[in-house]
Amino acid sequence: METLKIYQLKGGDENRYRRWMDYDGLRKMGELPELRNYEQVYSMRLLDNPTPEQVYQQFNQSRPADFTGHSLSTSDIIVFQSEVETIALYVNNAGFVRLPELEREITREEKKKTEVVGFLRYLDSGETVDYTDPDKYIAAYKEGLYYCGPNTVRATTLTKDLGVCYEIEKLRVGEFGERVPDKETWIRQNSNPVKNFCAEQSRQEPESEEPEL
Structure with a gap:
């Protein structure tokens, strides 16, 4: 049809x-x-x-x-x-x-629209959720950090879109009190394919940590 x-x-x-x-x-x-x-x-x-x-x-x-x-x-x-x-x-x-x-x-x-841009893994339940919409992926991770905390939810970014990668990295690092450069600087620093954050994330599985009680 x-x-x-x-x-x-x-x-x-x-x-x-x-x-x-x-x-x-x-x-x-x-x-x-x-x-x-x-x-x-x-x-x-x-x-x-x-x-x-x-x-x-x-x-x-x-x-x-x-x-x-x-x-x-x-x-x-x-x-x-x-x-x-x-x-x-x-x-x-x-x-x-x-x-x-x-x-x-x-x-x-x-x-x-059908390609997975990233996924979230909830360590307390073992659930993994794929996302094809970058905005929904970022929003879900933000919500997961707010309600679950950084020791419970993990984000793995698969897209090559550095703008999406930056937003995820900012959320991830920000939860631990660290600072991330401004978006333009961060993208410039990570645009080198050897050091590309997205490529690294797509090759590595997130560490499986037990949630803190």
Whole structure:
């Protein structure tokens, strides 16, 4: 079964000249549609296989009640996504332009959502919980430290995102009264692949300590 997604340009002055721009006009400015300039404004599971023209017509003449974006127009992007393929189409002045680079970018972003960024191990119960969402991982560790204490919960960071690693390290070290450099300095110090904190954490299991009574 396929999923239909609609992407529209984010608000703000930085996208003012891109809005309503046809594909050729964008190319003449030396640009291609980039995911970072867009936000997903709608997603739905498809029961049939509509054509791009039918999707365009629906989102102009009989928009779904839960659709909060503007009527489909030039510079918007229609995405058909299944387990085996992603098709991204730029809405042009006339017709649609397929965007292979954007398709690969969307596929990579979707894959990231299923990758484990880290896990927490609760030493008192032996429970291990995996997290794919970086924000939820950081929040869960913070909560675990608050309610359980550093001798009960252990965090192992698997992601290569140094921003996430920094937040976990700051929580870990902070519980023992030590100081961590500011984020920019810490990332610069740990960006060396030989000393990379994330790589080290992904290779090592946390020490199994008995919780303090």
